[in-house]
Amino acid sequence: MWDHEIRAMASTHCILAASVFMATVLPAVLVPGFSVYGTHLLWIYCVSGTVVAVSVAVFWLLGITPPTKKHTVGYKLSRLFRSCLYFLLSCIFFHTVVVLYGAPLIDSALETFSFAVLLTSLTTLRCLCVLGPNVQAWIRVFSRHGAMSVWDTCLQITVACTLVGAWIGAFPLPLDWDRPWQVWPVSCSLGAMIGFLTGLVAAPAWIHYHRKQLTYKCK
Amino acid sequence: MKVRSSVFASFILIFEGIGIALFLRGFFPVPVKSSFSSKNRLSDLPAEPLTGSSPNSTRLPQPLFKRVVIMLVDALREDFVFGPDGRRYLPYTRHIVERGSSHSFVAKARPPTVTMPRIKALTTGSIPGFIDVVMNLNSPALLEDNLIWQAKTAGKRMIFYGDDTWVRLFPKHFMEYDGTTSFFVSDYTEVDNNVTRHLDSTLKRDDWDILILHYLGLDHIGHISGPHSSLIQPKLLEMDDILKKIHSALISKEAEGSLPYLLVLCGDHGMSETGSHGGSSEPEVNTPLVLISPAFKRKVEMEKPGVVEQVDLTPTLALGLGLPISQNNVGRVIPGVLEESSLRDQLRFLHLNGYQLSCLLKDSMQGYDKDAGFEQFRVAEKAHGNWMKLYLEGNTSEVLSNVGKKVLKQYLEALAAMSSALGKQLGKYDMYSMIAGMVFVFQLLLVLLLAMPEALSGGGVVDLPVLSSLLSLPFYLLCLLLASVHVLVCTSAESSCYFCSLSWGLVFAAVAFSSAMFCTLVSMMTRHLTPGPKISGKVPFRSSEWSLSELDVLLLAGTLGHTLSLAASSFVEEEHQTWYFLLNTLCLAVFQDVCRKYFREQRDPSDGEEHTPLSKDCYTSAHQKTNVCSEKWLALATPPFTLICCRLLRSLNQTGVQWAHLPDVGHWLNSSEHRTVLSFLAAFCLVLIYLLVQRRCSWVSKVALALGLLGVYSYRAAVGNVSFPWQHSSRTMSKGTVEARFVYVFVLGILFTGTKDLLRSQIITADAKLKSRGLWEIYSGLVLLVSLLFRAHNLPVLCCCMLIQTLMAQFIWKKLHYDAAQTTIMHYWFGQAFFYFQGNSNNIATIDISVGFVGLESYVEAPAIFLTALSTYAGPLLWACHLVCYLSSERDQSPVAVGHGCYCLALLRSVPAAAYIVLITVLRYHLFIWSVFSPKLLYESMHLLLTAGVCLFFNTMDHSHSSSKA
Structure with missing residues (x-):
């Protein structure tokens, strides 16, 4: 019964990965002087925008979001508003964490915030799409044995991969090689991106190979 | 043989310390130094060799120069003068180099390319080894024989x-001096x-020789913006102008008949492509050396500058000025400088240099008479004697000058050979001692690792099969084998080897110990591998090991990752980044654990529509509820606060x-405008420290602590770092000896009370409360x-340390039930970060x-070293002490917690230390071996030594535990 879901997931992930790829390649072809290292902030905005647009569209079309009880316009608007608020809060949260990790407080605030936006659009946005602006559900999914559907497991895997990727991306920063990709935040955002892509591949594969062991509590 | 895990761990650490000491002895070459502490005198000089009759005069030839001006430009790179940009940078100098009467060379500086060792090298002619630099950190004046x-x-x-x-190296040597500090790197004009x-007034005068x-500006520019910055050219043009000024002043003073002048332009070290120095890359090592004197032949065109050693300048200057060559000099005189003097003088100069080198060679090398250079020198000396005989007989034929040139050539060859033999002595590693030390350390580490399941088991007792291995045949065979290997290596080794020069008893003890360890290792391994009756006891351990939480994964991965990161020089240089990064991640992981604990409990009622016992309690008693809730919020706030x-x-x-x-808060606080802020901060921190520490002390120590902390503030006020509110005018600064001694008295008092309590709790009454109070008092004495x-x-560091320890112990470690191993690893990480x-x-x-001078009138070695080590390793030490207090004071801790903690600490310390000595052996020819890796090696070994001390302290605690149980 899960094959359908896994297939949907795999195709969603394919679309997401393709859009990330296009967001990197298309501007490089169309915009003169665009490069991942050189105009890194531009690349970050481009990729985050694309990921936001594509995931919102795809998840809305798929209809994963838990069905809401009310269908009034006001309620939907409030949900939208809350989602935006959470998005912003999550950006600020990531920014704070990155500063705590040692990023300069004032000097490169724009770079740090762009990196926070990228992380948010790779992690928090998926949560918003799948779970909706519902903190209780988030806490449930991200505590141990809290996954209640295939999508929850998928969310756990991709979010963990992205964050670990960004974490590992910080390793080359102290090396004195003077490479363009060692500039803050290039290596971290590349790490996050690679982690995200890995997560996109790994999540359906892992779920596919563990489908016998996976048992979910009924809602 | 069964031993408790704490005893086992400290035993292993102590022996690892011995192994590392052996390794260090092999790794750091002993500096070449003559055994006499006296200095060369004119009267000690050898006579001019003369065959046949009694030795000729011992007089020195006429000096070559009357006045010498040495213009040393810090971080002057060779290509600034001789490179393609030289004409743009230093036009006048370049003109002199190409057309004037000058000699120019590329002088190779030896690493460490830092100013102080370079100045020492230039003045003594010796090559200060790395260990020499460390040893002389605290003796400012240069006591060796020098120019x-x-x-x-x-x-x-x-x-x-x-x-x-x-000025610090040569106090009272200069008739007139004005020193500028190089502290403010950002200033490059004022210096x-x-x-x-x-300069103007000095150059007009005649009363100096x-x-x-020493110009510092160029070095500072390099540090700020590198060798290609736009600031370089104006600075070099300025230097060029100064050289021109000096040169023209010297020319105008030049009088007929008197001896000529010598103007030396040199650099102490170069500058890397990023503008720093200290390593051994080409641009850092190559410095220009330009000698300008009317005594030299005028050049006609640009010649490629010859390559000399930096230390070659020392004997050249000494002979040029008619001074004895300093005793430890390994340089050889630059022959070009002597060219214009008579052949007799030239030979005499070379003979003096050769004699000095041969004396040094005799002193520092065992088989010196087999050395090729030494033999060549003997031959040349004899030939010189023959030549002198011919010369004094009045022979002036062609033959004489031909023979003389031959002798000259022989001398030069001998000098080169002896100099390089001495230089090699400096750069050679004693591989055998290094390997022996490494083998020791690794055997011990493996034993430590293999004992892990037993040491961390509930019993906390390690079973070492020492006795059985001592009585086994392989032990004796191994002993024989190792002894024969030792004899073989030592008899075939060409160079001196420390391990071979040890006495036979010691070597045999080492061999026996090593083979016993090896046998123990093998028997432990077989015990682990063969399925025996023990397997049933081991299965639950294995299964529990597999369910690692995220925190465990992080702790293991972090420890291993840090060890691996030591292989890269940048990661060693920036090791603090690694620890800060790991610590942050640890705090986030702990935060996640806390969240999970408190929020899941909250979620349960809403989820399953039933109240957990905890929330029921919340309803039943309002008081308890607020208690629980405030505790929850405090626990949640602790990791973000950390x-x-x-x-x-x-x-x-x-x-x-x-x-x-980059600018930091510490510099900002230390500037004199912000003294008020610093005073407030220091006072606040001291008060906070008092509040945090006094909780668990007896009232006597409370009073002592308060007075001691007051004393600390008044010491800082006396030294002039902070000020009292009532004193506004800047007082004369004192050394604060009285205040510091006042504090020492209280430190000793608190330590004494603590020790007394501990002893009482152990010997008279088995009172756990008294014991924990005693421990805490020792800890608070250390804090003071x-x-x-x-x-x-830096007082905020101490203050935050106390604060984090208190909060973590109260809300995290106790509440989340982390076991001894996890707590130990966290303590270790915090200690490293601090x-x-x-x-x-x-x-x-x-x-x-x-720090070594706090409370002392003058430099006294033992307390100075102790205080410096204590303040340097204050962070790790305080955290380790807190670990002892925490583990042994907990009521609900298992009695073996102390043993587990000690074992984990030993393991955490010996894994990076052992890995590091292998890495450094592999990387021993790395570019940064002296500037980056060797200092780290010293830090690692010192840390190992301290950890061994802490483990011994653990040991006494563990001992008292078992005795109080019995």
């Missing part, structure tokens, strides 16, 4: 302007103007290499001592030596 001393003894009048390192302002100028603390501390002291130049030693701007928070780095230069 400046010789010149002073010979009555030369010297003037010095420039870097005040010279040089301070030197140049004296040697003038030394994170913020760490972030603030991190910006207190910038360390490392790449970002060390550290707060005295820490600089005023080591860097207080401003340390893996560079020797950041050790604060002034």
Whole structure:
């Protein structure tokens, strides 16, 4: 019964990965002087925008979001508003964490915030799409044995991969090689991106190979 | 043989310390030094060789130069003068090099390319080894035989302007001096103007013989913006103008008939492509050496400059000025400088240089008479004697000059050979001792690792099959084998080897120990591998091991990752970044654990529509509810608070290499405008420290602690770092000896009370409360001592340390039931991070030596070393002490917790230490071996030594535990 879901997931992930790829390649072809290292902030905005647009569209079309009880316009608007608020809060949260990790407080605030936006659009946005602006559900999914559907497991895997990727991306920063990709935040955002892509591949594969062991509590 | 895991761990650590000491002895070459502590005198000089009759005069030939001006430009790279840009940078100098009467060379500096060792090399002619630099950190004056001393003894009048390192190295040597500190790297004009302002008046006068100028500006520019910055050219043009000024002044003073002048332009070290120095890359090592004197032949075109050693300048200058060559000199005279003097004088100069080198060779090498250079020198000396005989007989034929040239050539060859033999002595590793040390350390580490399941089991007892292995046949065979290997290696080794020079008893003990360890290792391994009756006891352990939480994964991965990161020089330089990064991640992981604990409990009622016992309690008793809830919020706030603390501390002291130049809060606080802020901060921190520490002390120690902390503040006020509110005018600064001794009295008092309580709890009554109080008192004594030693701007580090320890112990470690191993690893990580928070780095230069003088009138070796080590390792030490207090004071801790903690600490320390000595052996020819890896090796071994001490302390605690149980 899960094959359908896994297939949907795999195709969603394919679309997401393709859009990330296009967001990197298309501007490089169309915009003169665009490069991942050189105009890194531009690349970050481009990729985050694309990921936001594509995931919102795809998840809305798929209809994963838990069905809401009310269908009034006001309620939907409030949900939208809350989602935006959470998005912003999550950006600020990531920014704070990155500063705590040692990023300069004032000097490169724009770079740090762009990196926070990228992380948010790779992690928090998926949560918003799948779970909706519902903190209780988030806490449930991200505590141990809290996954209640295939999508929850998928969310756990991709979010963990992205964050670990960004974490590992910080390793080359102290090396004195003077490479363009060692500039803050290039290596971290590349790490996050690679982690995200890995997560996109790994999540359906892992779920596919563990489908016998996976048992979910009924809602 | 069954031993408790704490005893086992400290035993292993102590022997690892011995192994590492052996390794260090092999790794750091002993500096070549003559065994006499006296200095060369004119009267000691050898006679001119003469065959047949009794030796000729011992007089020196006429000096070549009357006046010498040495213009030393810090960080002057060779290509600034001789490179394609030289004509743009230094037009006048370049003109002199190409067309004037000058000699130019590329002088190779030996690493470490740092100013002080370079100045020592230039003046003594020896090559200060790395260990020499470390050993002489605290003795400012240069006591070795050196050129400046010789010149002073010979009555030369010297003037010095420039870097005040010279003034510290040669106090009372200069007739006139003005030192500029190189502390403010951002200033590159004032430092040089301070030197140049004296120049005009000095050059007009006639009352000096040697003038030394040391310009720092170029080095500072390099540190700020690198060798390709736009600031370089104006600075070099300025230097060029100064050289021109000196040169024209010297020409105008030049009188007919008197001896000529000599103007030397040199650099102490170069500058890497990033503008720093200290390593051994080509641009750092190659410095220009330009000698200008009317005594030299005029050049007609640009010649490729020859390559000499930097130390070659020393004998050249000594002979040129008619001074004895300093005793430890390994340089050889530059033959080009002598060219214009008579053949007899030339031979005499070379003979003097050769004689000095051969004396040094005799002193520092065992088989010196087999050395090729030494033999060549003997031959040349004999030929020289024959030549002298011919010469004195009045022979003036062609034959004489031909023979003389041959002797000259022989001398030069002999000098080159002896000099390189001495130089090699410096750069050679004693591989056999290194390998022996490494084998020791690794055997011990493996034993430690193999004992892990037993040491961390509930019993905390390790079963070492020592006796059975001592009585086994393989043990004796191994002993024989190792002894024969030792004999074989030692008889075939060409160079001196420390391990071979040890006495037979010691070597045999080492061999027996090593083979016993090996046998133990093998029997332990077989016990682990063969399925025996023990397997049933081991299965639950295995299964519990597999369910690792995220935190465990992080702790293991972090420890291993840090060990691996030591292989990269940048990661060693920036090790603080690794620890800050890991610590942050740890705090986030702990935060996640806390959240999980408190929020899941909250979620349950809403989820399953039933109340957990905890929330029921919340309803039943309002008081308890507020208690629980406030505790929950405090627990939740602790990790973020720790994170913020760490972030603030991190910006207190910038360390490392790449970002060390960035402004930090510590400098801001130390500037004199912000003294009020610093005073408030220091007072606040001291009060907070008092509040945090006094909780668990007896009232006697409370009073002592309060008075002691007051004493700390008044010491800082006396030294002039902080000020009392009532004193506004800047008082005369004192050394604060009285105040510091006042504090020492209280430190000793608190330590004494603590020890007394501990002893009472162990011997008279088995009172756990008394014991934990005693421990805490010892800890608070340590805190008081550290707060005295820490600089005023570092007091927040201590304060945050106390605060984090208190909060973590109260809300995290106890509440989340972390076991002894996890707690130990966290303590170790925090200790490491705090080591860097207080401003340390893996560079020797950041050790604060002034701590050694706190409360002492003059330098006394033992207390100075003790205090310096204590203040440097204050962070790790305080955390380790807190670990002892925490583990042994907990009521609900299992009785073996102390043993587990001790074992984990030993393991955590010996894994990186053992890995590091392998890495450094592999990387021993790396470019940065002296500048980056060797200081780290010293730090690692010192840390290992300290951890061994802490483990012994653990041991006494563990012992008392078992005795109180019995």
